[in-house]
Amino acid sequence: MLSFCLSALRSGFRSRAVLLILVLGALLVGVAFLAASFSPRQPKTVTLDVGFSGMRFSLVLFAVFWVQELVGREVERRTVLYALSYPVSRDAYVVGRFAGVVSLLAVAAALLGTLLWVSALLSGGEYEQARSVDLGWAYWATIGGFWLDAVVVAAFAVLISTLSTVQMLPVALGAMFAVAGKSLGAVLDYLERGADGDALIMARFGPLMDFIRWVIPDLSRLDWRVWPMYGLPLGEGAIANGLLLATGYVIVLMSLAVMIFRRREFF
Amino acid sequence: MRRLHVLPVVFLLTGLMIFSLAQSRFGQIKRVNAGAEIEVALPLFVQVVLAGGDRYLAASWAAVRALVTETSRMKPEDYRVLAKVQEDASWLNPAHEDNYYTAAAILPWEGQMEATQSILRRATDARPYDYQPPFYYGFYLVHFLGDGLGAAEWLRRAALRLPDPDERLLMEDLASRWIARSQDLEMAARIVDAMAAQTKRKDFAAYLHKRSQRLRDLAMLRKAANEYQLRHGKSPESLEDLRRNGFVVKIPVDPLGIGYGLNQKGLAVGLESLKK
Numbered sequence: 010m011l012s013f014c015l016s017a018l019r020s021g022f023r024s025r026a027v028l029l030i031l032v033l034g035a036l037l038v039g040v041a042f043l044a045a046s047f048s049p050r051q052p053k054t055v056t057l058d059v060g061f062s063g064m065r066f067s068l069v070l071f072a073v074f075w076v077q078e079l080v081g082r083e084v085e086r087r088t089v090l091y092a093l094s095y096p097v098s099r100d101a102y103v104v105g106r107f108a109g110v111v112s113l114l115a116v117a118a119a120l121l122g123t124l125l126w127v128s129a130l131l132s133g134g135e136y137e138q139a140r141s142v143d144l145g146w147a148y149w150a151t152i153g154g155f156w157l158d159a160v161v162v163a164a165f166a167v168l169i170s171t172l173s174t175v176q177m178l179p180v181a182l183g184a185m186f187a188v189a190g191k192s193l194g195a196v197l198d199y200l201e202r203g204a205d206g207d208a209l210i211m212a213r214f215g216p217l218m219d220f221i222r223w224v225i226p227d228l229s230r231l232d233w234r235v236w237p238m239y240g241l242p243l244g245e246g247a248i249a250n251g252l253l254l255a256t257g258y259v260i261v262l263m264s265l266a267v268m269i270f271r272r273r274e275f276f
Numbered sequence: 277m278r279r280l281h282v283l284p285v286v287f288l289l290t291g292l293m294i295f296s297l298a299q300s301r302f303g304q305i306k307r308v309n310a311g312a313e314i315e316v317a318l319p320l321f322v323q324v325v326l327a328g329g330d331r332y333l334a335a336s337w338a339a340v341r342a343l344v345t346e347t348s349r350m351k352p353e354d355y356r357v358l359a360k361v362q363e364d365a366s367w368l369n370p371a372h373e374d375n376y377y378t379a380a381a382i383l384p385w386e387g388q389m390e391a392t393q394s395i396l397r398r399a400t401d402a403r404p405y406d407y408q409p410p411f412y413y414g415f416y417l418v419h420f421l422g423d424g425l426g427a428a429e430w431l432r433r434a435a436l437r438l439p440d441p442d443e444r445l446l447m448e449d450l451a452s453r454w455i456a457r458s459q460d461l462e463m464a465a466r467i468v469d470a471m472a473a474q475t476k477r478k479d480f481a482a483y484l485h486k487r488s489q490r491l492r493d494l495a496m497l498r499k500a501a502n503e504y505q506l507r508h509g510k511s512p513e514s515l516e517d518l519r520r521n522g523f524v525v526k527i528p529v530d531p532l533g534i535g536y537g538l539n540q541k542g543l544a545v546g547l548e549s550l551k552k
Contacts, residue, residue: 047340049475051373055336062333069328136476139373140405191329195368196321234332239371239403 010101010108013092017079017109024078030071034121037063038128045132052133053142054238060125061151061234064118065191068159071117073183075110076166081179084170087275100267103171107263110163114156122152140240147237150248157255158231162187164262171270186225193222194229226258320364335369338362343378343480352386352548359383359391366395370402380412381471381484386548389420400433407437411447418454419464427454461495464488486531490546493528497536497544500524511542 041060045052080103083089092102126144142148166183173179200211200218230251235241318326327333342362350358362379365372376399383392393416399409414430417423431451438444465488472484497515500523504512515536518524530536535547 044336044340047343048374049343049477049480050377052476054373058332058336062327062330062336065330066328066333133476139474188325188329192321192324193329195324195329195331199320228329229331232330232332235371240405241371241402 010097010105013097013102013105014108014112017075017106018112020079021075021109021113030117030120033067034124037067037121038124041125042128042132051138052136053129053138056129056132057125057142057148057238058234060129061155061232061238064121064125064152065155065158065232067121068114068118068155069162069184069187072110072114072159072163073166073180073187075113076107076163076170076183077177077180079110080106080167081170081173081176084173084273084275085176090275099270099273103167103267103270104263107164107167107266110167111160114159114163118152118156118159122149143237143240147233147240151233151237154231154233154248154251157252158191158228161190161226161228161231161255161258161262164259164266168262168266168269171266171273187228190225190228191232192229193218193225193227194232197222197227226254230254320367323364324368331368335365335372335375338365338368339372339375339378343374355383355386355388359388363391363395366398370398372399373403373406375399376409376412377471377474378480380409380416381468381480381487384416384420385487389416392416405437407434407447410434410437414451414454415464415467419460424454427451461491461498465491465495489531493530494536494544494546496528497524501538501542501544505542512538514538515544 037060040063041056044059045056048055083092089102093099126148129142129144129148162183165186166179169182170179173182196214197218200215230247231254233243233248233251236243323334323338324331327337338361342358342365345358359379362375362383365375366379369375376395379392379395383389383395393413396409396413396416399406400413403409410430411434414427414434417430418427428451431447431454435444435447435451438447468484468488468491472481472488475481475484497518500518501512504518504521504523512518512521512523515527515538519527527536530546532546536544537547537550539545539550
């Protein structure tokens with residue numbers, strides 16, 4: 010299993026993954042830095058806000074593309090058969106490749122996180138914000154949350170690539186899953202607050218959303234940026250519960266992926 | 277066979293003719309909505325989905341959109357859309373500082389009180405350490421709605437958030453005085469100036485200074501109209517009356533370019549409120 014993880018890492022780096030991360034990171038930091046100049050009173054917070062959004066977006070993109078490249082394409086081109094002709098189980102292949110993508114994502118999160126950290130430190134120049142941002146533990150915990158968010162999406166993309174026979178399906182469905190999971194929080198929030206008193210919306214979408222939230226995880230629960238940006242407390246057990254939600258969901262998805270991959274026929 | 281060689285050239289020339297015909301015609305066809313500064317406010321969830329499911333990104337986008345809008349070119353109905361955009365931003369991220377600050381600086385002066393107050397209420401709840409949202413909330417209560425008692429209540433809430441006991445005392449004192457005042461333009465001008473002093477953006481500060489200058493002009497005109505009323509026993513017919521009778525040296529030029537006038541009660545106001 011370890012060898013599959015390492016080979017995934019190697020081919021990830023060989024496919025200029027790190028270069029991609031750096032180019033995107035530089036772009037991201039540039040945009041975040043420029044965004045600060047739009048802010049009349051909170052340049053550092055705006056840098057973080059825009060940077061976090063860009064990072065969350067890029068990590069999910071990396072996740073689906075790496076899964077497509079390291080699992081989807083191997084299945085598609087049948088090169089996976091070379092790997093499986095060794096005396097290893099199919100389970101080890103799937104889990105090992107997933108672990109490889111997860112480690113690549115960790116490298117990406119650390120690199121992008123460091124770049125954004127530096128630019129947040131520098132942004133705003135001499136202007137003193139009334140309340141500055143927290144670039145310590147709160148910052149790195151938030152980066153961890155984004156990594157976890159990308160890991161959940163990666164697990165979903167792995168599941169799709171074990172059953173898909175269509176190229177790019179993992180990328181397309183993975184991206185849709187990510188947007189749905191992230192939007193879910195805002196929709197649930199709106200309904201919980203009574204939909205601005207609109208009874209029709211409540212009646213129509215209330216039961217539907219109650220069902221959906223048991224199928225798709227609420228990924229916005231892994232977004233902890235109000236902590237570093239505004240120093241707001243996250244609510245008791247919000248982080249621990251977020252970890253639990255992500256872990257549980259990843260285990261479910263990966264078990265399904267392993268079960269499907271065992272039965273998969275390649276011809 | 278020779279004919280076939282010519283065929284692509286014929287097509288090329290036909291294409292070029294059609295293209296240049298269409299292009300030259302567009303010179304006379306006016307673009308619809310070309311002057312619109314801010315016209316559309318998308319539904320909340322469309323905004324969230326367009327931002328890839330990221331409500332904070334959607335909020336940032338809306339806040340930047342509100343900030344870069346050229347307010348001097350906006351029509352009164354555009355402010356309704358601006359208010360909607362900023363209210364949505366505040367729903368998506370109630371703690372957004374720029375959003376509540378720009379909303380408080382622009383919207384209430386353009387009649388969008390309800391949106392302003394809901395943005396400030398949310399910011400008050402979302403930023404427990406920030407005294408400014410409840411302060412502005414209270415100020416607009418007294419200035420626009422004449423609710424001195426309610427305003428004093430909000431000012432006391434703001435005072436509780438100040439770290440310095442002296443400043444807290446000062447604000448408590450202000451609260452007691454606000455109960456009596458409701459239409460004090462000089463005070464409004466001072467508060468707008470204080471808002472301008474906080475920003476790092478020079479263009480926005482300049483805009484706010486224009487607003488405070490406008491309030492000072494109106495205060496001066498109202499004072500003159502008051503004196504006119506005392507002397508002549510009736511309100512002046514127009515601002516020109518004040519100048520002709522020497523109550524003002526000249527009618528001030530509105531820094532926002534809209535102009536001043538007298539309403540039916542003979543009170544000096546911005547021309548935009550007469551059109552409504």
